[in-house]
Amino acid sequence: xxxxxxxxxxxxxxxxxxxxxxxxxxxxxxxxxxxxxxxxxxxxxxxxxxxxxxxxxxxxxxxxxxxxxxxxxxxxxxxxxxxxxxxxxxxxxxxxxxxxxxxxxxxxxxxxxxxxxxxxxxxxxxxxxxxxxxxxxxxxxxxxxxxxxxxxxxxxxxxxxxxxxxxxxxxxxxx
Numbered sequence: 001x002x003x004x005x006x007x008x009x010x011x012x013x014x015x016x017x018x019x020x021x022x023x024x025x026x027x028x029x030x031x032x033x034x035x036x037x038x039x040x041x042x043x044x045x046x047x048x049x050x051x052x053x054x055x056x057x058x059x060x061x062x063x064x065x066x067x068x069x070x071x072x073x074x075x076x077x078x079x080x081x082x083x084x085x086x087x088x089x090x091x092x093x094x095x096x097x098x099x100x101x102x103x104x105x106x107x108x109x110x111x112x113x114x115x116x117x118x119x120x121x122x123x124x125x126x127x128x129x130x131x132x133x134x135x136x137x138x139x140x141x142x143x144x145x146x147x148x149x150x151x152x153x154x155x156x157x158x159x160x161x162x163x164x165x166x167x168x169x170x171x172x173x174x175x
Contacts, residue, residue, distance in 0.1 A: 026170050026171055027042065032142070039059055050088065054084045056097075058078075077103070078102065091130055102121075103119045123145070124143075131172055135175070
């Protein structure tokens, strides 16, 4: 999360002007960093010699109501954050990314209590991105593995590896 914030703040507007083509995109990703889905904003921060640096932030909400007084309600809130390195000179690019997804979960426990938990899920990305320099439709697909830790697993240095995939479609603004 810190890497993402530093990347957004570190690049002055002058450096951002070097970015190839259009810089701002909005997209819906199914799977990927948000788990089920996420609505996202992506910005190309800078570009040089066929490489580009992009930052992304998103949001996901998922809730269920099991019905009944004892069953309770489950809620998942996620905010995917990612920094990606893009390789390619035209519309087709390799995307390599690192990020973190803060995930808030609320779910029923035995009895009538609600368990609340905040997790930070490290996420990687290896994928393909189609993005026209002049703006317009935007597509991407990628392998987005996650690691999941709870407090006990993290203290023992263990966690769960979750192989995951994402498909996205969106729009790059024509500026």
